Amino acid sequence: MKPVITDISGIGPAAAEVLAEHRIKTVTSLARASVEKIAAIPGFSEARATRVIAAATELLDASATSPAVAAKTADAGKPPKAGGKDKKDKKGKGKKDKKGKGKGKKGKGKKKGKK
Numbered sequence: 001m002k003p004v005i006t007d008i009s010g011i012g013p014a015a016a017e018v019l020a021e022h023r024i025k026t027v028t029s030l031a032r033a034s035v036e037k038i039a040a041i042p043g044f045s046e047a048r049a050t051r052v053i054a055a056a057t058e059l060l061d062a063s064a065t066s067p068a069v070a071a072k073t074a075d076a077g078k079p080p081k082a083g084g085k086d087k088k089d090k091k092g093k094g095k096k097d098k099k100g101k102g103k104g105k106k107g108k109g110k111k112k113g114k115k
Helices: 013-021 027-032 035-039 046-064 067-073
Strands: none
Touching: 027 046, 035 046
């Protein structure tokens, strides 16, 4: 579920209403706002503006890494499991020396015989 501005520590219904009057209606818009812009709003000092912007940023980060979102994005950067690479892509890798052992592995090459 997408967080709402009143989920932020230090922002209740009254503060949310004041922020909305100044076009800050979402957690994202608050997180992206400058301290100066928020501190200019009645009821927000520079210190409070800094705290609520940081809290909004943390809330967005936490909602982005929630289990539901994490499950959807977990495989995003991984290559396909099957059929993704062609045998041609593997050429030149794992070159063998004359004895059939992998280079640099000192006797830990594949054994010949039954598979």
